[in-house]
Amino acid sequence: MSETETAGNLLFMNGASRTATAVAQASLCEPPEVPLVERVRQGDRDAFGKLYDLYAPMVHGILLARVPCDDVDDLVQDVFLLAFKRIQTLREAGAFGGWLAMIARNRAVDFHRRKRETEELPENLGVRESADTEALEALRLIRTLPDAYRETLILRLVEGMTGPEIAERTGLTPASVRVNLHRGMKLLREKLGMEKKS
């Protein structure tokens, strides 16, 4: 076995053991949102405020991967309002993150459907004035990636969340988040290289 293969295997084993540790930790500890969700169900509005603080970056990232920048903040509020209204339908409090992520994805789809029904907006309307060109260019490239990669990459690179945090918030497995990050980053590097060349 060559040295490169051995190093690759060790790296893979190291990554796998880290992922397994993250899974074990996730299964042992009770998610912090569980008591908050229970309190919200009993009518505690402050608890919902805490859930908002905890999950707003995730919802923001999911929406940023799909809708124009200028509409993201309004849609974040829409998603949380919808979640507040429907929280009694959530069966498991521990699944709040995944449930909220699904609401955000559905809201993004709904946004595009409504936009098509009303009028076509110009491409450059969603450009934020304050954001620099490099950021917008990088975001544009990330948005060209497949859904799973762009969402995970935006949560990691834009919202500054770590892989385990992304897994915990979105309800995805740490292994799939790791794969998405790795493959997404590889694709993004290729696209960035191509951009530089051109």
Add this chain to the structure above:
Amino acid sequence: MNEDYLWDKTGERDPEIERLERSLSSLRYKRTSKPLPLPVASRPQFRLNSTWLAAAAAIALLIFAGGLWLALHRSNSNEQSNGIAGGVVPEPIEFPKDVSVPPTVGTVNPTVQVAEDKKSDRLPETITSRASHNLNSSTQSVERMQKIALRVRNKERVLREEETIRKGELAKEQLIKALQITSDKLNAVQKKIQGTQEHNPIS
């Protein structure tokens, strides 16, 4: 590429990822000062979703079908018991009480007849034989009437049974149709629920 840094920001830093993080951080979520306009109250409430609706419809249909079946079963058993009783023991027919006195031909004054009877204690033979003959013929006619009545009653019973069977068949067909419709609807609801769960597996 440094995989650890990409995964949990540990290990050797990757300059390209750091550069991307720095530039993209301008798009990061910023907590707005305006509070989230939450609705007045979100109390626990019973929501009538499609699953509950389907279950309630199924239960109602089962109760209805059960009731219908019981009603049909009871009516059938009643008909059968009535039919057996009518077949074995025919109902007694009321006959006129003066059967023994045959109807006389022509108009006879009853007072004259009584007077004539009083004149002689013993009746002449011709009169008694005629009376016995009349008595026999009246008994035969009564028996004939009884037979006719029995035949008519049996025919009515058969007709009633046929009618009941026909109604039962009709009700059965309707019940099967209703069950088929409900089954189709339940299948549709189930597919819809499954579709929703696939689309939104957690909620």
